[in-house]
Amino acid sequence: MSAKEPLPEPSNPLGIDGLEFVEYATSQPQQFGALLQKMGFAAVARHRSREVMLYRQGAMNLIVNAHQATSALPVVSAFALRVRDAAFAHRHSLDLGAWDMPTRASAMELNIPGIHGVAETLVYFVDRYADFSIYDVDFVPLAGTEARPPAIAGLHWFGIVQSILGDRTADWLDFYQNLFGFSVLPTGQYFGVLPKGTLLESPCHKFYLQLLEPPPGAEDIRWDEGLVRVGLGAADVPAAVKALQKRGVVFVDRGTVQPSEKGALTQPYLGGVTFELVHSSMGT
């Protein structure tokens, strides 16, 4: 038995500082691009060599990867964490038991390190986001576009929803707590109009992950693990809903998920993609 003093671990060992980008994979990028534009994102750059586009809205970067995509349904295929030192974050994660990502899966030419997340998804580590952007190397700006299109109603990343199998919450809590320093919010503390599952807060307090086990009585429905949806934060949800409705976005307007001060949920698009709006002042 070691006689080491039990000092607490640093609460943010990787220096996580928010989400750098969220990546979707789809074999029909144009169709999805049109939906993203409705949601306020603008295409700003194209990958130098692959069928990959960069969309932006305010501080949000969203990558649409059609390179070797097999499914038309756009799925969240990766997210990138801003960290203090990407190489350290990668090494640290592998030391703790993360699976290294296959290099061929990377959307980037740059050597952006990453690990396996849930199912087929990846988690990247990015440390160049302040004065130099990773996109400057891999992407060519689209002519005649604004490099930094403003956000509609102050929309910003709020979080990512992950579906998990039954009785798997504790496993995934272990994963996010031990690898990245996420912490669990007390039971009952929810945001938005979908108060379910378990909420984890990033150690930088800038975004959330929501873990959803299959609802009771759902034995007959197909429920796989994966990243199912992004949540966009808005200081004034009704104003954001109104602005997006004007652009043609349809929100579910019945039952418990109808738009409110707390949040709103879009209708499913393209066979199942939804976006959630959540009341949040983080972007202000």
Add this chain to the structure above:
Amino acid sequence: MNLDDFGMDTITLAGPLEAKLRATREAGFTQIMLNATDIVGHPGGESAAVAAVRSSGLRVTGFQVLRDFEGLSGHLHAYKVDVAKAMLEMCRDLGSRVLLICSSASGHATGEFDALVRDLQKLAMLAVPLDIRVAYEALSWGRHVNLYTQAWDLVQAADRSNLGLALDSYHLLAHASGLEPLEDMSAGRIFLVQLSDFLWQEVRSPEERIETARHSRVFPGEGVHSENVIELVRKLDAMGYRGDYSFEVFNDDYKQLPLPVVAQRARQSVKWITGRVARRSLPARRQA
């Protein structure tokens, strides 16, 4: 407690994988513990072995066995992590939710508690995305961990939801370990229980324990410690353990008997155990 709570282990049976699966199913069992050699040694390759298991209709109790994993450093650690990853992937492919790891017998392994905890945590982390539970067993000849209480201390300290204990009655009996410590353990953290007995009263040296463990185990009800096995099952049942019991019976004689004969002996053992455990739980007859 009934037949569905018990499973055969392929190491008890001779012959090809398909014959083992068939004999197990035909004896009425619904689950089977698989060994990596069943898969990689299959003449049709791994995919054929996986297909045979998946089409057998049997539930996979678990997949074994990761050896000498914890306590290594440098290139030995990196090598074992690679082995562990390959085993985890096979485990997932087979539809097994449990990977069995037995405590290290390696002379290269440290016994430093914190290092062992760290390695078990790492293995548990590797298993999370694959939805696999890691069951850690104290081998009675393990170099630093050879008592189930030591394995439990490590599991407790590692504190990962998918890391639990595997109990093998053989190793408990070989060390004459008492069952009292079980009372301080949580049934939910016991992921697998392996049952067997043996024919000698004592196995004192590590060499004797290894020799007996690998060649001369018998089914519960056939050996000289079977009452202790029943006591173990009763204790586990009383503390709320509702997981699987797997017959891990390494026996050279059984390896040269027809598979249905061995599977029938396993059936008799289930009957013997359930009869004795159930009898205890019947309400006491009311006095007239």
